[in-house]
Amino acid sequence: MTLANDNAPLAGVAAPPFLTGRTRVAGVAGWPVAHSRSPRLHGTWLRWYGIDGAYVPLAVPPDRVAAAFAGLPALGLVGANVTVPHKEAALAACETLTDRARRIGAVNTLVVQQDGTLHGDNTDGFGFLENLRQGAPGWRGSRGPAVVLGAGGAARAVCVALLDSGAPEIRLLNRSMDRAEALAGSLDGRIVCAPLSESSRAMMDAGLLVNTTSLGMAGQPPLDVDLEPLPTDALVTDLVYAPLETPLLAMARGRGNPVVDGLGMLLHQARPGFEAWFGVAPEVTDDLRRVVLEDGPS
Structure with a gap:
């Protein structure tokens, strides 16, 4: 495995054996979302870097999407990725946006700020x-x-x-x-x-x-x-x-x-969100590609 910087994955490093009261939780919101590779991707990084964190699928029906985004801060989530068909709704839910999200007209990465507001980015x-x-x-x-x-x-x-x-x-x-x-x-x-x-x-x-x-x-x-x-x-x-x-x-x-x-593109677009939520800048390596593809493409 490539060790390109101090944050690179180390052999033998694994996530904590159980989640704690300080676990940082993020996820991916979409409808449907069961096919998403993001939980496998982010879960691999969490294990590699030994982070007390979790990344979960969030199946959000279109008629509940506004309530779901508004509920992220209340539930203590640190943020979420957003996939189809909710990227434009995510933009509307944000108090602040990056310039690229505004120009693209959609948000795929939500970050819960310390004051509980949502910041939106588009990392595609x-x-x-x-x-x-x-x-x-x-x-x-x-x-x-x-x-x-x-x-x-x-x-x-x-x-x-x-x-x-x-x-x-x-x-x-x-x-x-x-x-x-x-x-x-x-x-x-x-x-x-x-x-x-x-x-x-x-x-x-x-x-x-x-x-x-x-x-x-x-x-x-x-x-x-x-x-x-x-x-x-x-x-x-x-x-x-x-x-x-x-x-x-x-x-x-x-x-x-x-x-x-x-x-x-799928792997690299996930990097900014992971760093914002979990405090580590992750790497995209050949090992990561193999893990994400392990059970076949979806």
Whole structure:
């Protein structure tokens, strides 16, 4: 296991054998939430760093979401991750927000402040960039135009992150042009919209290709794109991580493009919340990837 800093996981270190009255509790709120990998992820870090803490799934029906977020401080929780479909409701529940959460228009990380108020952040874009930096050392957002497939919430977080990283242009492709144009119009930066059917033209001279759609996920239709016009030195990444190597990544790897899978985004986006709740800056290692995938992708 890599020991890169004083907070790195140590062999033989385990969580306390039982929870105490000082246990710090966080969780993940969503509906449904049973499929979430976050309890396994955060639970692994809690064991590795020997922290008196717990991280639990919080199944919150949509008609109870406001009450659930308001109840976090009253129950003594230190915070929570938020997954679909509650990210926009979480933003509305916060007294304070980070700039990136405000720009993305959604919150995936809640921190209970000492005065009992909720502070909201969105770490999806952070996780996206950190995954690329770890998986493709030397990658820079300013390398060239970025092609982003899809115009949903994930695409919005990716676009904000790419603009902040210096991307000279984002080519946003989606089946619904109205949705793509609405996203582009709400952000400051050079974003050019086109239908997904024009992906070949958009890939010329691109430095990055990102799939933010569910196409290619297990049980979903494949992503039908032609990579022939894409430069072979362009980085290709897919937010889908089940399967870990999607058909898009396999096709890109086969033609010589560097590729980065989507699992690292899930792992890296969790780091800021864990540090805020439990006081330790956790690492993303190969061992962590193996543990999170142990019982197969969900």
